[in-house]
Amino acid sequence: MNKVLDSKRTPLLREEWDLELQKMFESRFAPKWNANIGDRIGEEEFEFVKSFQKDLVYAKEHSLYQTKESILSFIEIYINTSTFFKQQLEGIQWKQNFESIPFTNRDDLQSKITDIIPIDANLKDMVINPTSGTTGKPILAPNHPKAIGCYVPLIEYSVNKYGVTPIHSPKSTFAIQLCYQQNTIVYATCHSLAGGAKFAKINIHPNSWNKPSDLQNFLLEFSPQILTGDPYAFESAMKMGIKYKPEAIHSTALELTPALRNNLSEYFQCPVINFYSLNETGPIAYSCPKDPEWMHLLPHDLYVEVISNETLTPIPTGNVGEIVLTGGRNPYLPLLRYKTGDQGEIQYGTCECGDHFPRLRLLSGRKPVYFQKPNGETVNPIDVARILRKNSIIYQFQVEQITEVRWECRLSLSDTMDMSEISLENEKTKIKEELESLFGKGSQVYISTNFPLDGKKQIVFINSYLSQRDSKS
Template sequence: MIWNEEFETLPREALEALQLKRLKATLERVYATVPFYKKKFDEVGFHPDKLKQLSDLKYVPFTTKQDLRDNYPFGLFAVPRDQVVRVHASSGTTGKPTVVGYTKRDISTWAELMARTFTAAGVKKGDILQNAYGYGLFTGGLGAHYGAEMIGATVIPISGGNSKRQVMLMKDFGSNAISCTPSYALNLYEAALEEGINVKELPLRVGIFGAEPWTNEMRREIEEKWGIDAIDIYGLSEVIGPGVSFECIEAKSGLHINEDHFLVEVIDPDTGEPLPYGEKGEIVFTSLTKEALPVIRYRTRDISRIIKEPCICGRTFVRMEKVTGRTDDMLIIRGVNLFPSQIESILIETKGVLPHYQIIVDRVNNLDQLEVLVEVSEEFFSDEIKVLQNLEQTIEKNIKDLIGITCKVRLVEPKTIERSEGKAKRVIDKRKL
């Protein structure tokens, strides 16, 4: 199913012409209304008049999360403050949060993008969506909410947390779609088991999951446990929130980028040089229709690649592969680059292991030490010590063989690792780097 065929199936030539028109207008507007961008453009000798083709964007400076923090709270707004009808902010772990604003038209655009997202996942008018993304300053809850209402779904604005109540209402209300983080979906599965609910007897048929990187192995885990389709979505508050890109239920192979609203680039994260489509690198977005807070060449730090081949669903937008990690999530352990998703892939393929883990990095006597805490199932944990030791050694060997790094695996009881109602905290880095 396609929500907006006029734009989602535009021929590439028409789509790129629309992008160029919108890009020129956006650059002219930020140059005239946002002192930060005027200064940045002037410093490199770029004027919006110099943009003749889409590839000329490479001459424009990047925008980073730090730029948003440096202009906290409203310094990057491109409209008068009284035209901003809503403000969201990221849950930054350090320093000031990044603040984003929306005009009335921005809110309508956002709802449109999420309507496309839900439609691509097979959600339709009359469906009951349990929206377990967090409401509040986080963009997930309200972002999903408006889009689901636009297509005529019934929204349960339950937000995150209170998992036992969540599964009770899921059963009582007959929810047939759920939106939340993938790690929270696994948390809800455990809550359902504790309540004696057989989730495969529920009418739930699809989950729309995002807000954290997750692997195809975790997708299979969720789909097998719940008996549903698990669909990946992508977004970030600095660009708009959820709705930047989405998988289609027909293919589940790459996330369609809403290219009529966002121009995507892939760059070498070290040099900043643009990379051709197909090569893996850091994803960069430029907003084409945002009014309150346009972003120009925003460095997401997310690692992916762009797929140009046509999709079986009929959409003409390019697709981005599932994010495999972030440049700032990447750990360097004794010279080896490590993404948490690599560990996750190994653990989910291991029998007896639950999909809950934590990576702890420390430095002892000037040497990096890596420990992986892994939950195991009840039956495994109550088994002989020798069986547990063999399992630990097997995981350690698989990590060594597949990633090339030596680590200590420690098996822990079920529910030992703290559960998250939002993004799972996968890494604890104790090093003072």
């Protein structure tokens, strides 16, 4: 047998882990693997995450979540090492008046990231996680393996609250992530922080399998404890008739409606955990086992505010505003009053579930929008975004399906690009052809350059056709 992983990708790799992972790679039901991923967790990172986990458990047991007063020590750490922190705090009495600290927004993460990164940070272990949010304007968010490693105890805490006990063994598959995209990376790996337990990301789109029956057989063969993914992938799995009963479903990335949550729970015969996470912050909250309309703040090192959309000041429980975050564990991206763009309300107090951290209710998260081809098949907007993001002249974008066969693609083009009118038209024609190929025979895509640059959070995907059709039916 050849090694699947190597010590560069997985420094703590053991032979028995690799042998078990090899079985997954070589399964006769395996998908078409196209990537090789390791956790990059060495001894130092391992100890960091285990210490974080210990602090997390203690904080949860004693309800020691971050407050306006306790988060000040976090700010103290970075005021002398982050140029951005120093500039934001200069000339104000921030210790006495926390609300006087200016907000950080997405534009800051895009244009001032070198100022945010502490000057004493060791950059050799930096990992770049591109994120597009809702505007299509990418953030090249820097991260560290030890911060990414903290996903493991955070996810394990959330599933444990739903009665799932993670099995730390290389013979176990803790999670398989489901995607439904025309193209995406597909890989299997093991995690040093979970005793070598396996994890895989698979694409349930037919393009990713040798035979239609392989997907079902692959899930049965490796029996993951939980299935992860976004609501679009899980809804697609139901429509495809996938039969598998995990211990829990972990839904993230998009807004999970109560109706879909109930349908998923009934179809897969397991609890459904809604997970609120951002690429900039990592996990933020998970749905309460007793009242899933609310989500408990998950980590102990994030301070949460909800601010008025009008006055930009903190508002009391029962009022809706924008969620703002301070803190985190990413050494390259400390957050100082970061405006997430997500709307919700916050509630404090004890909870029947036993987790007494603050509760959030998201009122306008990232709603899933599906496109429909003229032949009736659905298209994942991620496939649309993949085409548009690879083009360096596009600054922001918005795509709307107008009718069964008509789409409008609105672009904001970079004013720094030196292009002739002819070459610009050629680029727009190329984009049009790629999108029409994705949407299928009979589709018509119209390119315009009137995307609003008004500084407001824009909806990147809209389906007016399906909304109008559904409202009439």
